[in-house]
Amino acid sequence: MLETRTPGVGDYARHLSGSGEPRRAGGFSWKRFRERSQAFFEEVHRRGRERLTIMVIPHTEKKILNLHVSLYAITLSSAALLLVLVISIVSLVGKSGEDVENYDMGLTNSQFNLQSVKMAEEMMPLHELIQNYTGTIADLYVKLDGDESRVAGQGGVAQAVTSSEVEQLRTLVDRCRAQGTECSQELTEEILRQVLYLSEQDNHNLRRAVEVSEQILAELGTREKQNLLRHTPSIWPTRGYLLSPYGWQMDQFQGREVFQRGIEIGAVPGSEVVASAPGDVIDVTYDANYGLQIVIQHRFGIKTYYAHLDRTRVSKGDSVSRGQVIGYVGRSGRAPVYMLYYEVHIGSVAYNPHAFLNHLQDQWLIQPRP
Secondary structure, eight states: OOOOOOOOOOOOHHHHSSSSSSSTOOOOOHHHHHHHHHHHHHHHHHHOEEEEEEEEOOSSSOOEEEEEEEHHHHHHHHHHHHHHHHHHHHHHHHHHHHHHHHHHHHHHHHHHHHHHHHHHHHHHHHHHHHHHHHHHHHHHHTTTOOOOOGTTTTHEEEHHHHHHHHHHHHHHHHHHHHHGGOOHHHHHHHHHHHHHHHHHHHHHHHHHHHHHHHHHHHHTSSSSHHHHHHHHHOSSSSSSSEEEEEEEEEEETEEEEEEEEEEEOOOOOOOOEEEESSEEEEEEEEETEEEEEEEEEEEGGGGEEEEEEEEEETTTTTTEEEEEEEEEBBBOOSSSSSSEEEEEETTTEEETTTHHHOTTTOOOOOOOOO
């Protein structure tokens, strides 16, 4: 019996592919992939073997140069050039970054050293000023019958030790300055340690000075101290400038050094002279050396002398108040210029008037030489 069969989908697929193997629509065929790949590389190889002619035409009448280069050569040359360019750029960027980083680091260190030295140079005079201030406060506190144990750490041995530290710091700063940009990090750190040490000492001394100052103000606020201050000659007797201070001076008339027991104040002719404290006028006289002069007696055994006057406004026996006008500046006696000669006595001893005009004066009395 003859069997007949209707052609199916598989027969149609085999007919299209030319193969006896069926292929489902949309599937992957290695044979077809190999065929297409082979066709692609053959096309690339064919085109790569093609040659291009590069003509070099000189401006002169010389022979034209023809260069025949394949696409393979051009492609490989371009790839090699691109690779070299990329490697060069990456290397250059890395090296530049490292150089900039090192430069910035060096600049920062240099600036740090410079600022450290500058800070130390500014700190040293400030330290000396603080030392003078705290020492003066301590001396004034002791002179006002304060407890010396409260200021025992200021001045004396303690100040000598601190002065030694300042000298060491100054030596380190000079060394760093001499080295310039080559100043080492170790030297800079040592300078900063010295600055920190002195700063701590200054802060400690300032705190103590503030405490002592508060104690001084409390003492001065007592009734007894207020009474003493009211009768102490503590204001300038005239407006002017200091011509010569209290102490040993060269006398232009005698041509030798003499001890001057007061101060000479230069002033405009006719300037007012006032009493530096309340008291009684005990003498108005004229002297060949000091000219017209006034002597005022104050409480607590204090006397003040005003000399080289042009004229007076008080008489012997008058009572005067602090700031009252008693005369006018002149150049009577042997005064070379218009001035006021002013003395302060306690008992029979002439004290430095600055000790009363400025209570922060170091020396209240300079002993005359024998």
